[in-house]
Amino acid sequence: MNRSGDDHGALMDLGHDTPQVPAKARNTSPIVPRGSIAGRALVAVVAIMTFLASITTGAVLLISASASEWQSEVASEITIQVRPVPGRDLERDTLAVAEAARAQPGIVEVRPYTKAESAALLEPWLGSGLSLDDLPVPRVIIAHVVPGTTLDVAALRGLVTQAVPSASVDDHRAWIERMRSMTSATVLAGIGILALVIMATIISVSFATRGAMAANRPIVVVLHFVGAGDRYIANRFFRHFLRLGLQGGVIGGGAAMLGFGFSESIAIWFSGTPVGDQFAALLGTFSLRPSGYLVLAAQAVLIAAITAGASRRTLFATLNDIE
């Protein structure tokens, strides 16, 4: 059909004056209107999910970092106890054990607690004015291990018991094992919560996508009429959901990062107070490392990608049902 020039004079008399070509006649509208997708609700859902996921991950990172600090501190110390035995001089035995420990390769410092220091250790339980001479209280020796080396505890135990049979060596292995178990449990719980959050995100996004497709069914039908394939139609919707997912991810992840940054400031303000000290003892400085913030950012992007992926999958499944 030739639609140019004068060939169509017969069809140009439709009762209108010859119109001017309007300057505005352009494709400016998106094929899928933005307002037709329940965007705000979906952004809010993704933002909340990303926030919860980020708080969980951040908390796991903080606890893991603190636990590893505790572990390294505890692992770098050895405690030797010298129990009083009738007929033996406890002071002399303590010095002998300290000398024996110093001879062990890998020990960098040995510090026997004096009688007064031992009394101070027991003061919270037994009160002040305690006379250790009246009680069979063992003497404690703290030995520091060269960082990064593995101490031969069996050899040290042999040396120490050879010097004083009533001495014993504690390398805090039980504590370290408990710490490891606690950290692993925390990380596992964090992964579990993350999995739940991601599942909830996928379900929410799938519902939102189905809702959007139902609301836009007439558009899908018309696009089918003009020869659009499912891939073309899905891509039109997919862009919206990708953008909504990214918006939600940025809001939720950003809020969580701000929260962690703010909590660092709060920890600094409260440092020196009993509450602050308690928190510091439990969670260290309560500050995420830069790598922690990177993990949170990567997680926000991951949740946005999951949002887009879930939406894409639902789009194709829904399009199959629309002729």
Place this chain on the structure above:
Amino acid sequence: MVRFENVGLRYGLGPEILRDLSFQIPAHSFQFLTGPSGAGKTSLLRLLFLSLRPTRGLVTLFGHDISLLGKDEIADLRKRIGIVLQDFRLLDHMTTYENVALPFRVMGRDESSYRREVIDLLKWVGLGERMDALPPILSGGEKQRAAIARAVIARPHLLLADEPTGNVDPTLGRRLLRLFIELNKSGTAVIIATHDITLMDQYDARRMVLHQGRLHIYE
């Protein structure tokens, strides 16, 4: 171009509403499809547009057995078919210009390559001053013309029109018929489903009459 052999159609477990249809639509042909209300005209158009599958029989379109086609292949075939439905199916958030340009947009063509063509056609159907209007403010006749323009803009090989003059006055109806005749002369096979005897009397063309689910053809 189109071949039906012993085609039957039923919805669900209901009675067969199209029975033993066997006919051909040759390329460059023009035909009216008529029959009483409920005779199955719209269903037959939907079969031709591949939005329904027959419950029995063989349908061949552009040389393809449609029972063997996947969704992507059907979408490709639909690019060669224009359809005008009774309810227009214009997108309310798009201007008249954008609605008519939609087939080109879906094809991925650059707007500069078809803008002039769309504007010319809109002027041609008397919508030159309504290009930037949204469908909700168009009259029934204007919507009808916009839907027709969208169906013909990509110069389909086959044009299916369901009561295309149902919402316009007789004068405009005649003008739209001339548009279809022009399109047919340029090589498009045209099938117009209509009740309008007056419209059919204006052009000497093959008549396909559906009655009680069966098709009678008058050359």
